[in-house]
Amino acid sequence: LLIVGDGDLIRGADAVVAAFASQFADAAFVAYVRTTDAVELADDGRRAAETGRWVGSWKGGKVSGVYMAAWRESRGQWLLERELYVTLQH
Numbered sequence: 001l002l003i004v005g006d007g008d009l010i011r012g013a014d015a016v017v018a019a020f021a022s023q024f025a026d027a028a029f030v031a032y033v034r035t036t037d038a039v040e041l042a043d044d045g046r047r048a049a050e051t052g053r054w055v056g057s058w059k060g061g062k063v064s065g066v067y068m069a070a071w072r073e074s075r076g077q078w079l080l081e082r083e084l085y086v087t088l089q090h
Contacts, residue, residue, distance in 0.1 A: 005063065029057075032055070033057075034052060037052040046072060047070070047071065049071075050068070053067070065086045067083060068083070
């Protein structure tokens with residue numbers, strides 16, 4: 001699950017990949033940078049919460065805000081389960 005900066009919900013890995021692919025194909029798109037402030041691990045070591053700030057850059061402007069990501073460990077791999085982005089500056 002991905003909740004994007006304006007509050008829209010995107011469900012499923014294929015839909016998330018398609019959404020990012022569309023933005024990456026935009027000739028004005030420059031980059032997304034996610035800077036982690038903290039990662040907290042669950043008592044059982046199988047889930048983690050990541051928080052931080054993000055910036056999206058396009059030729060001619062930027063947007064930024066805060067994010068939270070939920071991770072889970074499965075068979076020795078960490079998988080991204082959910083992300084929430086909140087746009088705070090345009």
